[in-house]
Amino acid sequence: MSGNLAVIGGGLGGIAAALRARAAGYNVTLYERLSQLGGRAQSLKIGPYKHDAGPTVITAPFLFDELFELFGEKREDSVKFVALDPWYRFYFRDKSVFDYGGSPAKINSEIERYSPKDLSGYNSLLKHSKALYKTAYEDLADMPFHRLSTLVKAIPTMLRLRADRSVWQLVGKYIENQNLRRALSIQPLLLGGNPLDTTCIYSLIHYLERAHGVHFAMGGMGAVISALEKLMKRHNIKVVCNTSISKFKTVGNRIQSAVTEDNQEIEADQYIFNGDPLFLYRDLLKHSSLQVKIKMSHKRSMGLFVIFFGTSQKFNQIPHHSIWMGERFSGLLRDIFDHQILPEDFSLYIHRPTATDPSFAPEGHDSFYVLAPVPNLRAQINWKAQAPLLAEKIIDALNDNEMPGLKSGIRNLRIMTPEDFKEDYLSVDGAGFSIAPTFKQSAWFRFHNLSESFENLFLVGAGTHPGAGVPGVLNSAKVVEKLII
Ligand SMILES: Cc1cc2nc3c(=O)[nH]c(=O)nc-3n(C[C@H](O)[C@H](O)[C@H](O)COP(=O)(O)OP(=O)(O)OC[C@H]3O[C@@H](n4cnc5c(N)ncnc54)[C@H](O)[C@@H]3O)c2cc1C
Numbered sequence: 139m140s141g142n143l144a145v146i147g148g149g150l151g152g153i154a155a156a157l158r159a160r161a162a163g164y165n166v167t168l169y170e171r172l173s174q175l176g177g178r179a180q181s182l183k184i185g186p187y188k189h190d191a192g193p194t195v196i197t198a199p200f201l202f203d204e205l206f207e208l209f210g211e212k213r214e215d216s217v218k219f220v221a222l223d224p225w226y227r228f229y230f231r232d233k234s235v236f237d238y239g240g241s242p243a244k245i246n247s248e249i250e251r252y253s254p255k256d257l258s259g260y261n262s263l264l265k266h267s268k269a270l271y272k273t274a275y276e277d278l279a280d281m282p283f284h285r286l287s288t289l290v291k292a293i294p295t296m297l298r299l300r301a302d303r304s305v306w307q308l309v310g311k312y313i314e315n316q317n318l319r320r321a322l323s324i325q326p327l328l329l330g331g332n333p334l335d336t337t338c339i340y341s342l343i344h345y346l347e348r349a350h351g352v353h354f355a356m357g358g359m360g361a362v363i364s365a366l367e368k369l370m371k372r373h374n375i376k377v378v379c380n381t382s383i384s385k386f387k388t389v390g391n392r393i394q395s396a397v398t399e400d401n402q403e404i405e406a407d408q409y410i411f412n413g414d415p416l417f418l419y420r421d422l423l424k425h426s427s428l429q430v431k432i433k434m435s436h437k438r439s440m441g442l443f444v445i446f447f448g449t450s451q452k453f454n455q456i457p458h459h460s461i462w463m464g465e466r467f468s469g470l471l472r473d474i475f476d477h478q479i480l481p482e483d484f485s486l487y488i489h490r491p492t493a494t495d496p497s498f499a500p501e502g503h504d505s506f507y508v509l510a511p512v513p514n515l516r517a518q519i520n521w522k523a524q525a526p527l528l529a530e531k532i533i534d535a536l537n538d539n540e541m542p543g544l545k546s547g548i549r550n551l552r553i554m555t556p557e558d559f560k561e562d563y564l565s566v567d568g569a570g571f572s573i574a575p576t577f578k579q580s581a582w583f584r585f586h587n588l589s590e591s592f593e594n595l596f597l598v599g600a601g602t603h604p605g606a607g608v609p610g611v612l613n614s615a616k617v618v619e620k621l622i623i
Contacts, residue, residue: 139163139623144396144404146383147412149177149563150193150608151599153366154205154615155410156375161208162623166375169396169404171382175367177412177563179608181360185550187448187505188498190360193608194489194507195225195328195459196353197346201612202362209373216365218356220494225352227460228321229540236321237457239352253315263312263322267344270299274339275346280616282587283603289582301337302577306468308338320467327511329606330439330571332475334468337577346609354458354494386422386595393595408594408622415585415601416566416573429590436579439571439606440474441514441556445529449504449547456541458493462486475574478517480524484510484532503549508532514556515568521555529553572601580605587617596621 140163145156148170160166174180178192196202199219206213213219225239236252239245249257273295283289300308306323313319325343326336355362370377387394387403395403411418416438419430426434464470464485473481487509491498498505510532513519529551537544556568565572573579584603589595598614600606605614 141165141407142167142405143408143410143622144169144406145410145412146396147177147599148172148175148377148379149412149599149611150179150363151602151611151614152177152410152412153363153370154201154612155412155596155598155618156370157205157208157366157373158615158619159408159410159622160370160373160375162619164408164622167404167406168370168375168377169381169383169398170377170379171564172562173379174363175377175379176359176363179359179363181358181363182446182552184446184552185448186500187446187503187550188358188360188491189446189505189507190358190489190491191444191446191554193359194354194491196355196608197343198350198609198612199353200350201609205366205612206369209369211369213365216369217361219353220356221351221353222458222494224457225347225459227457228317229460229462230317231463231465232317234317236317238321239347242348249318253318256313256315256318259312259314260318260322263309263341264344264348266308266312267341267348270339270342271345271349273299274301275342278581279604279609279613280620282617282621283581283584284586284588284590286582292581299339301339301580303338305331305333305336305338305341308341317463320463321461324461326575327440329575329610330569330600331575332440332471334471335475336575337580339577339580340575352459354491356495357497358491358495383422388423388592391591391593393592408596410596410598410618410622411589412597412599414563414565414569414572414599415597417564418597419590420566421564423591425591427591433573433583433585433590436573437576438514438516438567438569439574441512441559441568442554442570443510443512443525443528443556444507444554445509445532445551446507446554447505447551448499448549449506449544450502450549451543451547452492452502452504453490453541453544454493456488456490456493458490460488460490460540462488462536462540474511474513478513480512480517480519480528484528484535486510486532486536488536508536511570512556514570515560521557525553525555571606572599575605587614588621
């Protein structure tokens, strides 16, 4: 293929699409509004501490390998991945602890220790997850889904897999222990969905993790982005940062140009948009065909509240990834997703990269980020007032439980709220992951990878098929590759 192609947005989906388009023969230029690439996967340096701002868990390393292989290169020559063990530790309020991950034998013995009656149920859940993976991941994740006929063909499979059932319902069928049931249901939260409502298709993640492991990139996701940026430059993809597109000019059903904030017109034969599709159709195209109108009302994912900090001491008892489960589960999720109120309580994800990679903090110190799912900006929350209060409550809870001494050791604290997602990534309603991954917002019902209305505009990233998360957006770039070829 030849011709000029402009990618707008340098998130992981945009970068992967740029690489795939280049390998297919296009002259590619990538425009990003921020000063660095990566989008949600950007990295932060706060004082002497390094942080990944977003994704930390790599579950499908082969999708990164493929990007280097497009150009006859090996990923491991540019960035090293290490397999983690355990994948996650769960801390419960009854003071029990459950380590998930590692070898199959280790997982089985940990389940046997924690809840022996659930061992056979867990293995049945895994079998079910494998069936979901084989169909929903291997057959459908990188398949274009913009034609209604594709959906019609997939319906019998969806029905057979009971895709209308939620992750919570599926796990509940196999697992009795309440803590374990919660632990094995949280995956949708990593993609912006409520486990109580998210289609059980996402339970395929259990098998994905089992088949490929859970990895961390040495140097963090920042090192991955930097390696991909160098790969783009080696293969003559032009990267232009600090450039925000503020509208598209159209003629009939084609995009004529993308116009920057300072009124420069960018002309190309094809355009790939990597920002939030809600923002694209509402603000950049001001377009509202019936199909788009329906999708504009899709339920948004939740918001994220993230605290980044260093500590002047080490917390060696805390592994790389932990989930700190609050007292409530369903009630908390309903408050965040349905009632849209900021609850008094919380559940947390704790990232301690210094458990694996000492480069994130000075010697003898740790680097952390702690994340709590919260309502998006559709809720009327005054984040300026609430953010410091919530941060203090979270730090107190950790200090009083698993991390004694934390409070006095904290250094260089920074807070990110849904307001920052709106401001930095132009995410509509400050949603952490664009639209939510419900059954009625998946596949054909999600924003299409070939624009609903313009024949030379393609969409890649979290709001499009197959969905959010690193594997999701890297697969959406594979879909776009098929469409532009
Ligand atoms: C805190 C957090 C933790 C996460 N953890 C994990 C995890 O551990 N594992 C996992 O798999 N997933 C995780 N995710 C999800 C995953 O990070 C995202 O789904 C994925 O990175 C989104 O990629 P994307 O391609 O949609 O682009 P984004 O990251 O959304 O990037 C889009 C880019 O487009 C740019 N842009 C937008 N509009 C314009 C415009 N008009 N002009 C120019 N540029 C524009 C934005 O500035 C941005 O850089 C996490 C997400 C967050 C926020």
